[in-house]
Amino acid sequence: MRITVPVLAMVSLFCLAAPVAAQDVPVEVAGGYALVRFQDQDAAPFENVPAGWFASGAVEVGGRLPLAIVGEVSGHYKNDEAFGFEADLDTYTFLGGVRYYRRLARLTPFGQFLAGGAWSKGEVRALRFMEKGTDFAIQPGGGVDVRLTSRLSARGTAHWLRIMPTDEREDVDAFRLDVGIVIRFGST
Numbered sequence: 001m002r003i004t005v006p007v008l009a010m011v012s013l014f015c016l017a018a019p020v021a022a023q024d025v026p027v028e029v030a031g032g033y034a035l036v037r038f039q040d041q042d043a044a045p046f047e048n049v050p051a052g053w054f055a056s057g058a059v060e061v062g063g064r065l066p067l068a069i070v071g072e073v074s075g076h077y078k079n080d081e082a083f084g085f086e087a088d089l090d091t092y093t094f095l096g097g098v099r100y101y102r103r104l105a106r107l108t109p110f111g112q113f114l115a116g117g118a119w120s121k122g123e124v125r126a127l128r129f130m131e132k133g134t135d136f137a138i139q140p141g142g143g144v145d146v147r148l149t150s151r152l153s154a155r156g157t158a159h160w161l162r163i164m165p166t167d168e169r170e171d172v173d174a175f176r177l178d179v180g181i182v183i184r185f186g187s188t
Helices: 004-020
Strands: 027-039 046-049 051-060 067-082 085-101 107-124 129-147 152-164 172-185
Touching: 027 067, 027 152, 046 067, 067 107, 085 129, 107 152, 129 172
Parallel strands: none
Antiparallel strands: 027 046, 027 051, 027 172, 051 067, 067 085, 085 107, 107 129, 129 152, 152 172
16 A cells, blocks of 8 residues: 555646646646654654655646646655554645745746645554544645756755644644655746
């Protein structure tokens, strides 16, 4: 399951990209590695979740402002020990929003604001305990694309992720770093 979801997300993005390549509208798909540090209110200040991925797509809206509509999915996984038992934590985000960018010679810095849902599951198999749910999430952040060729770039980003449960649970804050590859289609 942990490998299937990111592979399916990446294959879906690249399959959708082929028909878009014939269009004049600038479109990009990106994917890569994501590291998340969740803030833990009760224990250590931050909890690293080193196994993660992201996949995103963006369509430039054109006009006078350099804006793009963005969609992004990500997955983050951790296996740890809780109360002497093995515990798993899986978190997926499904976000959409807007990106403002500035194209320079080889660099494209950008800022973006995304909002959507975060699905999380915590499980301690030995105790047959599992809790899961979907909550509202926001993710402001930014990054830079470094152009490698006319259609290919390397991407580095930093985001603040806030997950806001609808019940009595406290909000969860996280810091996320991504590195990946961007493929552009259409006129740029």
